[in-house]
Amino acid sequence: MDTLLNIQAVPLGAAIGGPVVAVGGLSLFFIKAYVDDQKKKSSSSGLLPPPEVPGLPIVGNLLQLKEKKPHKTFTKWAETYGPIYSIRTGASTMVVLNSNDVAKEAMVTRYSSISTRKLSNALKILTHDKSIVAMSDYNEFYKTAKRHLLTSTLGTNAQKRHRIHKDTLIKNVCEQFHAHLESHPYEAINFRKIFQSELFGLALKQAIGKDIHESIFVEKLGVTMSRDEIFKILVLDPMEGAIDVDWRDFFPNLKWIPNKRFENKIHQMHSRRQAVMEALIESQRKRIASGEEINCYLDHLLSEANTLFEQQILMLVWETIIETSDTTLISTEWALFELSKNPEKQDRLFSEIQKVCGIDKLTEEKLCQLPYLSAVFHETLRKHSPVPIVPLRYVDEDAIIGGYNIPTGSEIAINIYGCNQDEKVWESPEEWMPERFLNEKNDSMDLHKTMAFGGGKRVCAGALQAMLISCIAIGRLVQEFEWRLKDGEEDNVDTLGLTTHKLHPMLAIIKPRN
Numbered sequence: 004m005d006t007l008l009n010i011q012a013v014p015l016g017a018a019i020g021g022p023v024v025a026v027g028g029l030s031l032f033f034i035k036a037y038v039d040d041q042k043k044k045s046s047s048s049g050l051l052p053p054p055e056v057p058g059l060p061i062v063g064n065l066l067q068l069k070e071k072k073p074h075k076t077f078t079k080w081a082e083t084y085g086p087i088y089s090i091r092t093g094a095s096t097m098v099v100l101n102s103n104d105v106a107k108e109a110m111v112t113r114y115s116s117i118s119t120r121k122l123s124n125a126l127k128i129l130t131h132d133k134s135i136v137a138m139s140d141y142n143e144f145y146k147t148a149k150r151h152l153l154t155s156t157l158g159t160n161a162q163k164r165h166r167i168h169k170d171t172l173i174k175n176v177c178e179q180f181h182a183h184l185e186s187h188p189y190e191a192i193n194f195r196k197i198f199q200s201e202l203f204g205l206a207l208k209q210a211i212g213k214d215i216h217e218s219i220f221v222e223k224l225g226v227t228m229s230r231d232e233i234f235k236i237l238v239l240d241p242m243e244g245a246i247d248v249d250w251r252d253f254f255p256n257l258k259w260i261p262n263k264r265f266e267n268k269i270h271q272m273h274s275r276r277q278a279v280m281e282a283l284i285e286s287q288r289k290r291i292a293s294g295e296e297i298n299c300y301l302d303h304l305l306s307e308a309n310t311l312f313e314q315q316i317l318m319l320v321w322e323t324i325i326e327t328s329d330t331t332l333i334s335t336e337w338a339l340f341e342l343s344k345n346p347e348k349q350d351r352l353f354s355e356i357q358k359v360c361g362i363d364k365l366t367e368e369k370l371c372q373l374p375y376l377s378a379v380f381h382e383t384l385r386k387h388s389p390v391p392i393v394p395l396r397y398v399d400e401d402a403i404i405g406g407y408n409i410p411t412g413s414e415i416a417i418n419i420y421g422c423n424q425d426e427k428v429w430e431s432p433e434e435w436m437p438e439r440f441l442n443e444k445n446d447s448m449d450l451h452k453t454m455a456f457g458g459g460k461r462v463c464a465g466a467l468q469a470m471l472i473s474c475i476a477i478g479r480l481v482q483e484f485e486w487r488l489k490d491g492e493e494d495n496v497d498t499l500g501l502t503t504h505k506l507h508p509m510l511a512i513i514k515p516r517n
């Protein structure tokens with residue numbers, strides 16, 4: 004998730020400028036709230052609060068976070084203030100964790116004190132008030148939904164049942180690459196365009212049983228929609244909406260002031276997503292009524308999840324579609340980018356695959372014999388952590404993290420990117436060096452060599468699926484083609500959005516291997 008993970012303090016500068024002026028008359032109120040808050044902090048447990056990053060009155064540190072990559076700013080601040088510090092985002096205090104030790108302490112040892120999600124206004128609407136696994140609090144809904152998700156879709160046995168979809172994905176991707184070479188042998192290929200569409204197909208098959216091959220009539224909107232339009236409504240728009248800033252997120256006491264532009268945009272996204280999901284589910288209900296059952300999440304939920312409401316089922320099915328379609332693309336694209344940029348590492352991977360597979364095509368069974376492939380995957384997750392910041396959580400009761408007192412009501416941001424860039428843990432962290440994962444202690448099937456999938460009770464539920472799809476795709480594409488970046492592509496390393504999408508899709512020149 005992965006896909007809907009949000010930090011509220013994301014792209015703020017411009018968004019906050021207006022409100023600051025508007026709330027001038029209320030500044031005394033905020034200063035009083037701030038002073039009260041400081042008093043509360045120092046009174047509990049005798050321990051000190053974490054160091055504070057100095058900010059401005061009222062807005063706190065919001066203006067320092069305006070460059071839209073809070074994970075990078077947080078990592079920089081850690082150099083001065085240490086692995087744990089606090090900042091102020093408008094009216095709230097946010098504690099930022101930047102090292103493996105304090106992050107693990109929060110995710111594992113102190114989980115029970117910080118298990119409530121803090122959602123932005125956009126995410127509240129887009130998740131139908133926490134009606135998806137990744138954004139729910141730790142409650143009965145969460146436990147029921149997660150059990151269904153693992154049993155039917157993401158657990159080890161479920162992944163074996165869905166194996167055919169992964170095999171089809173990689174076969175289709177390779178065929179399209181070969182077709183590209185035949186028609187345009189010297190032209191760069193846009194990996195993302197092909198892979199993203201196939202990944203969406205896999206997501207649909209796992210979620211509702213079928214890919215979309217023809218346009219679909221969406222009754223509630225009264226229009227017929229193409230597969231591309233549906234992809235936009237189910238995946239791209241909510242990803243964009245999830246980072247939309249409502250300045251009232253930072254000043255909850257002012258929520259009575261309307262923000263119509265924001266509300267209309269997010270509500271429209273929500274209702275279009277709702278209409279499309281209803282149309283997709285309705286057509287699958289007809290399939291089920293005609294006697295055709297398919298091993299997929301929707302069929303499982305409709306027959307087994309008696310305690311869930313229809314709207315909850317709709318949201319859960321949508322959740323797997325968006326989560327499957329996003330982060331796995333990011334890790335695979337960055338891995339191929341790095342391999343294309345580093346020919347000697349690409350050669351090393353190719354030799355390993357040749358040694359293990361010979362002339363056979365690489366398959367899932369062979370993954371445990373390919374430590375260098377596993378190292379490529381984990382090093383990519385480390386350097387380009389697809390979910391750079393874990394979705395915010397609240398501290399429900401006073402907690403101690405890293406030896407500091409963290410008072411009730413604080414928000415916690417776990418900076419995964421920062422943990423994976425920590426110089427005390429990783430030598431030359433800015434370098435992409437799969438070799439760092441090659442030593443006897445490293446089990447090539449261990450999914451948690453870095454903090455990329457989070458940890459503890461809320462560790463990523465899709466880690467196995469992400470690893471299987473990404474490793475097979477990287478391995479097969481290097482087994483069948485030699486990769487190099489199109490001239491001028493090397494410096495295209497900027498990212499975009501909530502997750503760390505490459506801003507510019509990778510363009511590579513590929514050559515078939517003999």
Ligand code: HEM
Pocket residue numbers: 004005110136137138149157322323326327330331334384388389390393394419455456457458460461462463464465466468469
């Ligand atoms: C490389 C790919 C991926 C990365 C790096 C990733 C990362 C993460 C992270 C950091 C979390 C948050 C953990 C927390 O809140 O403490 C998470 C949660 C989650 N992810 Fe992933 N994810 C990936 C792929 C996937 C895929 C393919 C799916 C499946 C459909 C998925 C489903 C989920 C779910 C359901 C949760 C919530 C788990 C819970 O709260 O119990 N993820 N992921």
